[in-house]
Amino acid sequence: MRYMLLLYSAADAGPAQGSPEQAAEMQQWFAYTEDLANAGCLIGGEPLHGIDTATTVRVRDGKTVTTDGPFAETKETLGGYYMIDVDTLDEALEWAAKSPLTPYGSVEVRPIMEIPAGAGA
Amino acid sequence: MQQSIVAQVFADEWPRLVATLVRELGDIDLAEDAAQQAFTEAAASWRPDNTPNRPGAWLLTTARRRAIDVIRRKSTLREKMGRQVPDAEAVDVAASVGGDGDAGGFGSDHPEANQLLDDQLALIFGCCHPALNREAQIALTLRSVCGLSTRQIAAAFLVPEATMAKRLVRAKDKVRNAGIPFTVPARERLTERLDSVLAVVYLIYTEGHTASDGPALIRGGLCDEARWLADLVADLLPDQAEAWGLSALINLTDSRRETRVDADGQIVLLANQDRSRWDTEMIEAGRRRLVHADRLDDTGPYQLQAAIALVHAMAPTAEETRWTTIVTLYDHLLGFEPTPIVGLNRAAAVSKAYGPAAGLEALDELMAEPQASSELDSYRYYHAARADMFLRLERPAEAADSYRHALDLTTNDSERDFLTGRLAETRNLQRERH
Numbered sequence: 103m104r105y106m107l108l109l110y111s112a113a114d115a116g117p118a119q120g121s122p123e124q125a126a127e128m129q130q131w132f133a134y135t136e137d138l139a140n141a142g143c144l145i146g147g148e149p150l151h152g153i154d155t156a157t158t159v160r161v162r163d164g165k166t167v168t169t170d171g172p173f174a175e176t177k178e179t180l181g182g183y184y185m186i187d188v189d190t191l192d193e194a195l196e197w198a199a200k201s202p203l204t205p206y207g208s209v210e211v212r213p214i215m216e217i218p219a220g221a222g223a
Numbered sequence: 224m225q226q227s228i229v230a231q232v233f234a235d236e237w238p239r240l241v242a243t244l245v246r247e248l249g250d251i252d253l254a255e256d257a258a259q260q261a262f263t264e265a266a267a268s269w270r271p272d273n274t275p276n277r278p279g280a281w282l283l284t285t286a287r288r289r290a291i292d293v294i295r296r297k298s299t300l301r302e303k304m305g306r307q308v309p310d311a312e313a314v315d316v317a318a319s320v321g322g323d324g325d326a327g328g329f330g331s332d333h334p335e336a337n338q339l340l341d342d343q344l345a346l347i348f349g350c351c352h353p354a355l356n357r358e359a360q361i362a363l364t365l366r367s368v369c370g371l372s373t374r375q376i377a378a379a380f381l382v383p384e385a386t387m388a389k390r391l392v393r394a395k396d397k398v399r400n401a402g403i404p405f406t407v408p409a410r411e412r413l414t415e416r417l418d419s420v421l422a423v424v425y426l427i428y429t430e431g432h433t434a435s436d437g438p439a440l441i442r443g444g445l446c447d448e449a450r451w452l453a454d455l456v457a458d459l460l461p462d463q464a465e466a467w468g469l470s471a472l473i474n475l476t477d478s479r480r481e482t483r484v485d486a487d488g489q490i491v492l493l494a495n496q497d498r499s500r501w502d503t504e505m506i507e508a509g510r511r512r513l514v515h516a517d518r519l520d521d522t523g524p525y526q527l528q529a530a531i532a533l534v535h536a537m538a539p540t541a542e543e544t545r546w547t548t549i550v551t552l553y554d555h556l557l558g559f560e561p562t563p564i565v566g567l568n569r570a571a572a573v574s575k576a577y578g579p580a581a582g583l584e585a586l587d588e589l590m591a592e593p594q595a596s597s598e599l600d601s602y603r604y605y606h607a608a609r610a611d612m613f614l615r616l617e618r619p620a621e622a623a624d625s626y627r628h629a630l631d632l633t634t635n636d637s638e639r640d641f642l643t644g645r646l647a648e649t650r651n652l653q654r655e656r657h
Contacts, residue, residue, distance in 0.1 A: 190404035191402045
């Protein structure tokens with residue numbers, strides 16, 4: 103099954119920008135990504151720029167409304183994602199727990215909805 | 224007549240049957256439906272003089288056939304399940320080779336017996352998976368492991384059947400869509416996953432033991448299911464001390480079930496219960512299970528609570544209860560569970576062991592902590608315990624005050640009657656003294 107690991111953390115949590123701790127965490131992320139790839143579980147994954155770069159778009163009554171910032175103001179924001187392919191939720195949860203951000207952030211694990219072949223064709 | 228044979232077999236075979244089918248079919252809904260149909264057919268066809276030699280094998284074969292019928296009907300199910308389903312012809316062949324439906328499966332003499340134990344554990348761990356919320360875990364466990372119908376579960380939890388049906392559907396949807404595995408967790412995860420299983424079993428018991436709303440204080444059905452489950456989990460995990468601790472705790476507590484309320488449905492306090500009516504077999508079973516747990520040398524909160532229940536069970540009269548031992552056990556329990564409720568129980572034990580003044584002192588100590596204070600202040604047993612201590616100190620005015628507090632907080636009819644009675648007694652005492 104395919105799962106999204108959605109990586110959330112608060113802006114002030116985790117190592118500070120440009121600190122040696124952050125450099126060390128980068129190494130952990132590289133190692134984590136490599137582990138996922140070596141286990142044959144990695145489909146993809148990227149970090150995202152911060153919420154100060156976010157733009158939200160809605161279409162209401164035919165009119166496009168564009169606003170600065172994320173859709174919802176929450177303390178923890180989405181900072182990146184992985185898409186993985188494993189057999190069960192337990193395996194997905196194991197990988198989620200191993201991610202470098204779990205000590206200060208949280209990982210939401212969401213199964214990918216499989217659209218049966220031919221549907222909508 | 225055949226109904227009762229099937230009922231007997233049901234208790235033993237249902238969880239094994241569902242457990243095996245869940246592993247084979249990878250779909251809990253389909254497994255339950257197939258098991259249900261097999262039992263329905265058994266009820267219709269078994270006769271006292273004509274019951275299969277191995278009812279479990281008969282049921283498994285029948286259920287497999289029914290599951291395959293369903294899969295054939297819904298050809299898309301194969302894709303929906305995303306797992307391999309057994310080959311219909313292979314099952315038919317196996318069934319015909321087995322003669323009277325003996326397609327293999329059950330019985331401790333069978334080489335597949337270990338697989339069966341694993342299947343049952345896998346079913347329990349799947350139903351209690353931490354990715355499900357507690358209500359869903361409880362509902363799924365009662366449905367799939369205990370084989371209660373949706374209607375029975377709804378009645379036990381005093382919710383409309385439609386509500387319970389929705390809860391079960393939502394739980395099964397999450398199992399399917401999120402890929403919750405029905406497998407025994409890896410060794411290094413077993414203990415933390417077991418916590419959730421034991422919590423579910425204990426909650427089923429406490430729900431049965433003290434109905435949170437409504438007229439009946441004890442809903443026996445849930446107590447029976449919880450005791451059966453606790454025994455099963457312990458038997459399946461012989462080296463898990465807390466599983467044995469919980470099983471001991473439930474047996475020991477449940478041994479007093481018949482004496483907890485009187486003929487009018489009124490609460491009878493432990494001190495006033497007719498000890499000759501305590502179930503000695505259950506006490507002995509609980510004691511043996513606690514001894515087993517103790518040998519594993521891994522003390523935990525369920526074992527300590529079971530030990531407390533055992534001290535009560537062994538006291539020939541309420542006066543002869545070894546309260547100082549109970550206080551010590553509560554001290555240890557506080558180490559595992561430093562909660563206001565455990566503190567309250569400890570204070571009540573202190574008042575028995577060392578007098579009501581010492582008990583009140585222990586309560587005041589608890590209340591000095593703001594978090595505990597606000598929690599206990601809204602807890603009816605805190606006020607009832609305090610009232611009891613004031614009464615023993617012959618301070619009826621304060622006792623009456625506390626009983627009134629407790630009354631305001633109770634939602635259980637039988638508790639309300641009890642507290643009203645105590646309040647009336649306290650008032651009489653007040654009047655006599657004036």
